[in-house]
Amino acid sequence: MIQMDLGPSIVHRRLISRRAAMLGLGATLAAPSIAGQLLEVVYPRTHERPTDGTPFKLLTAALEASGRPHTLRVSEAPLPSMRAFLELKGGGVNVMDTGASPKVAERTRILPFPLDLGLSGYRLMLVRRDRLDRLRAVREHDDLRQLVFGQGPDWVDSSILRAAGLKVQEAEFLHLFRMLEAGRFDAFPLGADEAGMLLDMFGHLAPSVVLLEDWCVHYRFARVFAVRRDEPALADALNEGLSRLFVTGRAREILARDARIGPLLDGRRRLPASVFELDNPLWTAPFRAIPEALFFKPH
Known part of the structure; x- marks a missing residue:
C-alpha cells in the first residue's frame, strides 16, 4: 500500500532539527518530497527477525515518517541471515536489519541508528x-x-x-x-x-x-538498517524517517511496547548483575557514526 504524508510544519521541522542536533544526528532535516519516486521496499523474511518484531515495525514507521510514497513487502520464503545478505547484494531485497558487521558496511549503506538501542x-x-x-x-x-x-x-x-x-x-x-x-x-x-x-x-x-x-x-554493538548502495532515494527516506522517530521519541515508544525491551527501558527487568566487558575491534567508522546518546544505559 502506498503511504503518503505531507510532513510536519516548518516550525515542527525546525524543532526536530534542534533535537536532532542535541542527539548528534547531524544536519537539519529536509522537508519530505511528496512528488518523488515511488519507493518499492523489499525486506527479507528470516527466522531470527519475524515481521511482527520491532525492527520491521521501525522500518514501517520510518517509511511513514519520511512522507515518501512507497510500497513495502517481505520476501516469500524464510531466508538464513547469510542468504538474506546475498539477496541484498543481488537485488532480491533492498533493505535489511543486521548486526553491525564491517563486511556488510563495505557493501551497503549503513543507517546510523541503533534499532535495539545497543x-x-x-x-x-x-x-x-x-x-x-x-x-x-x-x-x-x-x-x-x-x-x-x-x-x-x-x-x-x-x-x-x-x-x-x-x-x-x-x-x-x-x-x-x-x-x-x-x-x-x-x-x-x-x-x-x-x-x-x-x-x-x-x-x-x-x-x-x-x-x-x-x-x-x-561489547559495543547494535542492529542497524543496511540499504543497497544503488538505492540512495530509499536510504535518504529511511534516514529522514528514522531521524524523526528518534528525536521525537517515537522510536522509544515502539521499543517500549516490545515485551522484551520495554521492561529493560523502564526498569521492571534488569540485566544480570555480573557483566563481562569485551572490546569490539570491528566497531568501524560507519558504526562509530551512531550518536552515543542513542544507546541504552543500564539502570
Whole structure:
C-alpha cells in the first residue's frame, strides 16, 4: 500500500532539527518530497527477525515518517541471515536489519541508528539446565576461556568473541538450538533484546535449555538498517524517517511496547548483575557514526 504524508510544519521541522542536533544526528532535516519516486521496499523474511518484531515495525514507521510514497513487502520464503545478505547484494531485497558487521558496511549503506538501542551487545546465555551450576561458577574472564560458545557462521559476534580469546563453534541458526541441546557447546549467546523471545519461539528444539540469569557478556554493538548502495532515494527516506522517530521519541515508544525491551527501558527487568566487558575491534567508522546518546544505559 502506498503511504503518503505531507510532513510536519516548518516550525515542527525546525524543532526536530534542534533535537536532532542535541542527539548528534547531524544536519537539519529536509522537508519530505511528496512528488518523488515511488519507493518499492523489499525486506527479507528470516527466522531470527519475524515481521511482527520491532525492527520491521521501525522500518514501517520510518517509511511513514519520511512522507515518501512507497510500497513495502517481505520476501516469500524464510531466508538464513547469510542468504538474506546475498539477496541484498543481488537485488532480491533492498533493505535489511543486521548486526553491525564491517563486511556488510563495505557493501551497503549503513543507517546510523541503533534499532535495539545497543541491547544486542548485552549477550545473555542460553544454557542446558544440567550445566547451570558450572556456568554459575564463572567469575573471571579466564573462566570464559574454558567454555565453548555457539554462534552463527556469518555473525560478527563470532569474530568478536574469538578476538577476546574465547572458543566458538558455528552453525546455522536453527541448528544451534539442537546442538546446544546435544551438549556440543556450553552456551548460546544472544542479545538481551531477543534471547527470551527466541527461546520461546524455538525452545521446542532444545527443551532442556534455559536462560542464565547470573552473568552476561557485553561489547559495543547494535542492529542497524543496511540499504543497497544503488538505492540512495530509499536510504535518504529511511534516514529522514528514522531521524524523526528518534528525536521525537517515537522510536522509544515502539521499543517500549516490545515485551522484551520495554521492561529493560523502564526498569521492571534488569540485566544480570555480573557483566563481562569485551572490546569490539570491528566497531568501524560507519558504526562509530551512531550518536552515543542513542544507546541504552543500564539502570
